[in-house]
Amino acid sequence: MTTKLFGTKVARVEDQRFLRGQGRYVDDLLTDDPRLLHAAVLRSPHAHARITDIDVSDVLDVEGVLAVWTYDDLVDAMAEPLPLLIPHPTLTHGRTQYALAKDEVNYVGEAIAFVVAVDRYVAEDAVSRIRVDYDYLEPVVGIAAARAADRLVHDDVPGNIGARMEQETGDARAAIADAPHTLTLELDIERSACTPMEGRGTVARWDPDTSRLTVWSSTQTSTGVRGCVAAKLGLDLAKVDVITPDVGGGFGVKINHPWPEELLVPLAAMTLGRPVKFTEDRREHFISSAHERAQVHHVEVGFDDDGRLLGLNVEFWHDHGAYTPYGLIVPIITSTQLLGPYKPLNYRVVFESLYTNTVIVTPYRGAGRPQGCFVMERTMDAIAAYLGKDRTEVRGTNFIQPDEFPYEHGLVFQDGRELTYDSGDYPASLEKLKALVGWDEFEQFRAEMAAQGRRVGIGLACYVEGTGVGPYEGAHVHIETSGKVKVATGLTSQGQGHQTAFAQIVADTLGVRFEDVEITTGDTRKMPYAVGTFASRAAVMSGSAIHLASLRAREKALRIAAEALEASEEDLEINDGVVSVRGTDASIDLGTVAVLSNPLRYAFDEASKAATQFSVGDPGKPPVAEDDEPGLEGKDFYSPERSTFANGMHAVIVETDPDTAEITILKYAVVHDCGHLINPMIVEGQIHGGVAQGVGGALYERMVYDEAGQLLNASFMDFLMPYVTEVPTTIDIDHLETPSPLNPLGIKGAGEAGVIPSAAVFAAAIEDAEGFPITAMPISPSELFALRLEHADH
Template identity: 45%
Template sequence: MQNRPPKSWRDAVEHEINIPDQPILATDKVRYVGEALAVIVAESRYLAEDAAELIEVDLEPLPAVATVDMALATDAPKVHDDLKSNVVARLRIRKGDAAGILASGVRSIRHRFTNHRYLAMPIECRGVVSQYDSRSDSLTIWSSTQVVHWVRREVAVRLGLPESRVRCIAPDVGGGFGVKGHVYPEDVLIPYLARRLGRPVKWIEDRHEHLLNSTHARDDRHDVEVAFDDKGRILAIRDNFVKDSGAYTPVGIGAPSNTIAHLLGPYDIPHLEAAATVVVTNKTPNAPYRGSGRPEGVFVMERLMDLVARELGMDPVELRLRNMIPPERMPYSVGIPYRDGVPVVYDSGDFPAALHEAINALGGLEAIRAEQRAAWAEGRFLGLGVASFVEGTGAGPFEGATVRIDPSGEIFVATGACAQGQGHETIFAQVAADEWGVTPDQVTVSIADTGSIALGYGTIASRSAVNSSSAIRKASAVLRQKVFAIAGHLLECAIEDLELRDGRVSVKGVPTMSISLAEIAQAARPGWDHRRPPGMSGGLEVTEYFEPPTVTWAYATHAALVEIDRITGAPIIRKYVVVHDSGVLINPKLADGQVLGGVCQGIGGGLLEEVIYDQDGQLLTGSLMDYLVPTASDMPPIEVIHRETPSPLNELGVKGLGEGGAIAPPVAIANAVCDALRPAGYEIFATPIRRSEILKAIDKILG
C-alpha cells in the first residue's frame, strides 16, 4: 500500500486508522452520486451512453450522510457497514502543553474555520486506454496518471499478473495537480476489460464525470483556540478539526497529516495540540489537490494571525514578525513528526526576509497604510492581506533514475517521475547535461513509463525536482567512475587526472588529450574487441535510487492588495506578490510557471470554485457553468520573486515548488478583504469568500 505511513510515524503519532475498501464497481451499496455500478463497452461513446439509458437499476434509497455533522450524529447511518462508525481515522499530535497554557488564564481567542470543497480541474480529464497481448498475456496501459508504477502494481495485484507483464505509460498528460495522483477504479477496470475482451478498450473521462467522480479536495472544519501574550507572542494553539473524506479515502490520511504538520508555519510557537477526525460521508472521495491539506491549515493559521493582531491593536505584519523563526535559528526543530515519521526540522531559509520583501514589493507598509487611510476617507475600501507559510517538499520514500550513454555518445535518462506539463523533460535534461558536460539537447529523457525503469514512485507532493534530479545525479556519479576508468585506460593516465568537459573526458590541463563520450561508450560495448580495462563488465548504464532523509522545507509569503467594488462586493486584487524560496532553481522560467499556475488555482479556490451538494448528497455543480474555474481575465497582476536558499538535504540544493503557489491565495485574499473592511469589524471564517457577505459589511459601514 503506497499510502501506509511508515512505522516511525505510527510510533510517534496517536492514531486510529480504519481505511475502508473501495470497490471497482459498487455492488451491494452505492455510496455517492457518481460511483460507477455498471460498465458498458461499445464501439463509440454515443452508443455506450445510449446503452446506459437502457440499464435499469433497482436501488433502494438509503438515508444520506451529506455532511460531517450528519456523519458524526449518534444515530447516523453508516456509510460503510463493516466499520464501527463513520470515523475512519483519528490523529493527534502534541508538543508542549497547549491545554495547560490555554487553561492558565492567559489571553486567548477561539474560532471555527471552514475550508470548503473544491477540486483540481486539469485541462485534460482522466483517461485510460489499454491493450492486451494474448501471445505474452501482457497488458499495456496508457493512463492519464501521475503514478504509473502504482497503477502497474495495482493492476498486477488485482488481475493476478506479474508486474513484468503490465506496462503503464502516461504520455504527455495535460495537467494533474494531485487529482491523478492515485489509482482509480478505471485504472484497473479498463485493463481488465481489454484482457477479457481481447480488444483495446478506451475510457476518456468527460468534464461532467470529472466533476462528479474525480476526487474532490479540501473540505474540513477547525475549532481552534489560540493563546497569546500582550506583546503578541503566540503561546499555544489547539486545533480540533474534522475532515469530510467523502465515501472513501483513496490516499488515506495524507491531507490531514499535512494540515497538522504545516499548521505552525514559519512561527516559533511552543505549544501545540492538533487532532484530526476523518469521517466518511455520501460524497465523492476526497484526495490531495495541489497543496494537499496545507491550504486548509494555512487558512486557519494565517487568519488567526490577523485576528490576534486585531485583538492587540497591532499591525498583522508586525505580529507575524514577532513570531517568526529568525534565520539564525536555522535549522529549526519544530518538535512534531512529519508524515514520513522523521521529526520536522526546517532546514534553511529566512522567513522574515520573505515577508519584508513581499511588503516592499507592494510599496512598503507605511505607504500601504497611508493609501488605505486615504481610501477609507473617500469611502473606498482597500486592504492588505498577508499569508506566510512553510511547505515540506520533495517527500520520499524514493525515486530512481537510469542513466545510460549510447554508443552515439548521447545521454539517455529514465526516471519514475510523471510529467503533466511542468517541464520535467526540460529540467531532467538540464540536470543530466550538467552532470555530463553536454547540452540538454544531447540528453533523451524517458519519464512516466514503467517499461523504462523498474521502480518508481510518481509525481505527487512537490517531489520530482528533488527526488528524480537527485537520482539522476547519483546514477551519473556512479556511471562516471566507469566512464573515467575506461577513459583512463584508453588515454593511459590516472583517473584522478581526468575531467569532463564539452562531452569529452580530457586530461586536466591538457585539453588535446581527450576522448569523447561516444568513443568511451563504443569501447565499453560488450563483445569482441571491446576496450574496457580487464575485469570490467560491459555497457554504460547505471540505475540508482535516491532516498531523501526527509522533506526539505520551502517557504513563501504571499501578499495581496485588494480593493472592494462597492456595488458588487467583489474583491478586486490590485496586485498580488509571491516571495517564494524553493532552493536552487533548476529552470527559473518553469519555476515562475509553477508558482503562477498555483496562484491562479488558489485564487479560484478562494473566490470562485465550490463543489456544492444538497442535503441528500446530490451534486449541484456538475458542469463548468456551475463550477466556476478562473480564467485568464480573472487574474490580477502577479509578481513572483524567488529567493534561493540551497537545501542542505540534497546535493543540488533544490526544494520542491509544485504546490506552493496554490496554498496561500485564499487566506491572503481573505485577510486583505477583512483588512479593507476593518471599519466594519468584518472577519472571514470560511471559504469561499462571498461577495454577498462583503456587501453586508459595506452596508454596515455606510449605514
C-alpha cells in the same frame, strides 16, 4: 558540478509540442486501431441507496456491445474492495469502495456497471438501458450532518468517524489558561476540486502470444497502476507494462489508488482480446473522481503582550467523502504543517475524519496545507488586530530563527517520523516581501484610494511545505555511441517541465550539451522502480537520482577516456560532450567513449580520434577494465532521510467595490524559497499556476451539494473557474535560496507553493479592506455583500 545551466532560465523544451497541439494524451492513442473498444460506466444517481436489483438483460442485445459487467461478474481479487493505499493506525474505520458497487452506493457518481462497446456512443446508449432498483437512504451531506450522526454513511462506522487523531507538544490548554490574552476563532473552508484540463483516462492492450498487458494511463503514478493492475488481475508484475503519455494536468487527482476504471479497462482488454479505452468526461470528473479542502476548525490561542504564541489548541473536522482510499494523509498534513514558520511550544491538534455521502477526498495540490495556512494565518491576523500591532510584527515575533535549524516541532508525521524543518530564513523572506509589495507604503496608498471613494486592503500569509518526500526515486543514464544521452526516471510528468529541468541537471553533471539529453518519465519498461509525482517531490527525488546516476556515468566515461588518452583521470574535463586533457589538444568525444565501453574491444586511434575495432586474434589491451560492465551507463537511486521544507510568503492588495462587493486584485507578490533553483522560469511558472489555482479556490471555485447529495455544479457552466481576466497578469516574485542540506543539489520542492496561502492571503486582504473578520473561504461578492449587511446591523 559546474553549473552552466543549473539555475538558469532555460526555455521548456516540451512546450513546442504542447503549444502546437502535438501533445499525445491517452485519448489520442490507438485511434487508428479498428479493433479498439470503448468503455462507459453506469454511475449512481443517488447519494445513498441500497441496490436491490440490477437488470442488464436489455443491454447485450444492443448492436455493438461486447460486455456488460456488474459486481456479480467480478471474481477473485477484483471482487474485493479496492486497496486502502496509505493505512494509518488511527484510521480505525477505513473504508474503500468496490470496483463496481456491491450492494450499496454511497455517493452520486459511484460506479455500478461497466459496458464495453465498439464506440463510446453505443456504450453510453447501452448504459442508459441498465435498470437498477434502489432502496433510497437518507444521505449524510456536509460536516454538520456527519457530526450530528443521526444517520450513518456506513452502518458499521459509529458517529461517521473514520478516525480521530490527536497530537500535543507541551501543554496547550494549560498555556492558554495561563496566557495574558486569549482568542477563539471558528474557521471554515469549503470543498473544491482540482479540475485538470484532461480528465482521467486509460487504454489497455493484451497480447495473447506473449501474455503481456500494456496499459497507457493518464496517471501521476505509473508504477502504482502497474502494481495494482498486476495484483488485482492476478498477473505477474513482469508481464505488465504501464506507460504514461502526456498528461494534461494531475494536481493530485491522478494519483493511483487505483480508480475502478484503471482496473476494469485492462480486465476488459484481457477478457475480450481487443484493446479497450476509457476517457472520463467532465461531468464524470466532477462526480466520480475526487475533491478536497472541506474542513471546519475551532481554534483557541493564548498569547502575550507582544503577540508571542503561548498555546495553540486546534480542533478540526475533515470531510472525507464516502471512502478513504488515501487514508488520512490530508488531515494529517493539515495538523502537522499548520504551524508554518512559527514556534508555538505548546500545541495541541485533534481532528476527526468524517464520512459523508459525497465524492471521495484525496490530496489536491497543497493537500491539507491551504487549510492549515488559513487557520494559522487567520490566527496571526486576529492576534495582531486584538493587540493593535502590525501584522508583520506579530509574525516576526513568532518566527523560527535561521540559527534554529534543524528545527523539531515534536510532531509526528504520517510515516511515524518526527517532523523536522531543515533550513530557511523566514525573517529575510518577510523583509523581501514587505519591500516587494510595498507594505510600509500601503497606508498612504489606502488614503489616496479612499480620497477617490475606493476601498482597498492588504494581506499577507506565510507557509512552509514539506516537499521531496521519500522513500526513493531512481534514474538510468545511458550515453549512446552517437553521444546522445538517454535518461529514464520512473515518476511521471503532468506539465511540470521535467524534461527541461532534468536535462539541465544531466547536461551540467555529465558535461554534455543540453540538446543531446533526452528524458523519459513514467514508463515502467524503462524504469520499473519508482514512486510517482506528487508532494512536490520530483525535483528533489528524481533530480537527485539523475544527478547521482549522471555522476556514475561520468566516472566511467572518465575512466575509459583516461585509458584511451593515456592520461590521468584527474587531468580530464568534459565539455559539450568531449573529454579532453586539460591544457592539451588531446580529446575524445563521449560517443567514442561509449563505443570503447563495448566489450567487442575497440581501441582508440589518436590520429583519427576514432574507435577502431581489433581484428580477431589481434593482441592488444582492451580499454575496458575487466570488471566493467559493457555500455556507458550510470544507474542510481536517491532516498532521503526525511522531507525538505520549502517555504514562502504571499501578499495581495485587493480592491472591494463599495456597491457591488466585487473583489479585484491590484497587486500580488510572492517570496519563495525552494532552495537552489534548477530553473527559475519553471519555478515561477509553477508559482503562477498555483496562484491562479489559488485565486480560483479563494474567490470562485467550490463544490455545491444539495441536501440530497446531488452535486449542483458538475460542469464548467456552473463550476466557476477564474479566467485570465481574473488572475493577476503580473505576479511579482522574489526568490530566497536557503539550500537543503538533505540532498546533493540543495533543492526543495516548488510545485504546490503557489496555491497554499491563497485562502489565507485573500481573507486577510478583504478583511483589511472591509474592517470585519473573514472566517470562511471561498468568498463571493454576494457573500461579502451579505457580511457587510450583517456587520452594518451590529
